[in-house]
Amino acid sequence: MRIETIKSDGVAHLSYMVIDGNAAAVIDPRRDVDVYLQVARREGANITHVFETHRNEDYVVGSRSLAAVTGAEVFHGRGGQVDHARPVEEGESFDIGKARLTVLETPGHTFDSISLTLADRNFSEAPVAVFTGDTLFIGDVGRTDFYPDRREEMAEKLYDSLFGKLLPLGDGVQLYPAHGAGSVCGGGMADREFSTLGYERRFNPRLQLEREAFIRAKSGEHHYQPPYFRRMETLNDRGVEPDALPRPAALPPGPFGERRDEGLTVLDLRTPEAFCGAHIxxxxxxxTAVAPGYIGWLVSYETPLGLVLDDDADLDRALRELYRLGYDRVEAYLTPGMTAWEASGADYGVVPTVSAATLKQRYAQGDDFLLLDVRAIDEYQAGHLPDATHIYLGHLADRLEELPRDVPIVTFCGSGKRAAVAASLLTRHGFTRVENCLGSMAACQAVGCRIVD
Incomplete structure (x- = not known):
């Protein structure tokens, strides 16, 4: 009997396979399901059960595709029936060899949230592990803001699920959540992928709160909901048909430029330093580190996409990460990259960069510029540079008219990655005096910039 963890970078998604003998179950599969088929073949196992712990908002699930190619049955909590799955309820059990998965209804993040306990029937019916979906994370608990007019009710449900269902399973029970650090589904997740219920009970900050304090804290949390969440919900309600990854054309500079002129949206997936140095x-x-959290705010699902990469070898990973977010219209990529574009004689743009030390000096000299801080509101409120203008990156495209065009604008975030996105958005819309502060807040803290709250 074994548990296989499949991690999807970008969205920080964790899915699992429970395997015993020649039987296997998959929990919360991602859209590109070939990885589960490869593991099953390697282990000589048949995938017979597929479980969804809830309707996901941040990526496309692969349950329907996996069922189509394996014949497995798909199961989903009865609190949110979906077209492609059979609803399950509290106490239902499923045997995977000698492994037994049992359903716990754990609403709070969503109404349909379930958790699955795992027992090894060779020894006991008592659970040895639990798959908690987005109810309990390592270092955090699930969001409760997907029903804005019912925040308090959802916080109450989440508390009852945590303290009435999960923690009583026992301190030694291993914890397997559906997301890790970097996910948009929580803000304080630990940067590790192993824990126990006992450890979380003692050290998870949210689990230290009494009931009323917990409800107040969860009800008052601020989370952003990217527009693409609604598309994910629609796709995941009905399940996506099995399909293959996009097969974009490899285009040299001339044809790639022609496609751009015809309406291809060019996504530059390289580092901020590379983009600022030269870009189309x-x-x-x-x-790629920030794309899952922000592409849905800025890029239409209807537009054809062309990619610029650091290396052509990065193409498969880029396609998979976009595919999991529902972006299927990747039609081209530039080969062999920006070096070829530059060598072709085609025009290229640059974004001047500003070091934290230079920024500190500009403040001291009283230079005339606007510092545009595009971090999330909680990051901004925890500390920002004086007189900074705050516009969350996801909202920037709708608020460009608030920014002046006659003074330099320095884009700023936590490290310079989101600032590069902001700088590219500004230049696309005709702002000509744009600079990016590479390193941003991390660098400013290192050099002793004045920070206010």
Whole structure:
């Protein structure tokens, strides 16, 4: 009997396979399901059960695709029936060899949230592990803001699920959540992927709160809901048909430029440093580290996409990460990259960069510029540079008219990645005096910039 963890970078998604003998179950599969088929073949197992712990908002699930190619049955909590799955309720059990998965209804993050306990029937019916979906994370608990007019009710449900269902399973029970650090589904997750219920009971900050304090804290949390969440919900309600990854054309500079002129949206997935040094005019900087959290705010699902990469070898990973977010219209990529574009004689753009030390000096000299801080509101409120203008990156495209065009604008975030996205968005819309502060807040703290709250 074994548990296989499949991690999807970008969205920080964790899915699992429970395997015993020649039987296997998959919990919360991602859209590109080939990884589960490969593991099953390697282990000589058949995938017979697929479980969804809730309707996901941040990525496309692969349950329907996996069922189509394996014949497995799909199961989903009865609190939110979906077209492609059979609803399950509290206490239902499913045997995977000698492993037994049992349903716990754990609403709070969503009404349909379930958790699955795992027992090893070779020894006991008592649970040895629990798969908690988005109800309990390592270092945090699930969001409760998807029903804005019912925040308090959802916080109450989450508390009852945590303290009435999960923690009583026992301190030694291993914890397997559906997301890790970096996910948009929580803000304080630990940067590790192993824990127990006992450890979380003692050290998870949210689990230290009494009931009323917990409800107040969760009801008052601020989370952003990218527009693409609604598309994910629609796709995941009905389940996506099995399909293959996009097969974009490899285009040299001339044809790639022609496609851009015809309406291709160019996504530059390289580092901020590379983008600022030279980029295709009109392209949107979208470093892979921040793309899952922000592409849905800035890029339409209807537009054809062309990619610029650091290396052609990065293409498969980029396609998979976009595919999991529902972006299927990737039609081209530039080969062999920006070096070829530059060598072709085609025009290219640059974004001047500003070091934290230079920024500190500009403040001391009283230079005339606008510092545009595009971090989340909680980051901004925890500390920002004096007189900074705060506009969350996801909202920037709708608030460009608030920014002046006659003074330099320095884009700023936590490290410079989101600032690069903001700088590219500004230049696409005709702002000509744009600079990016590489390192941003991390660098400013290192050099002793004045920070206010």
């Amino acid at each position: 005019p009109g392209s949107l900087s979208m470093p």
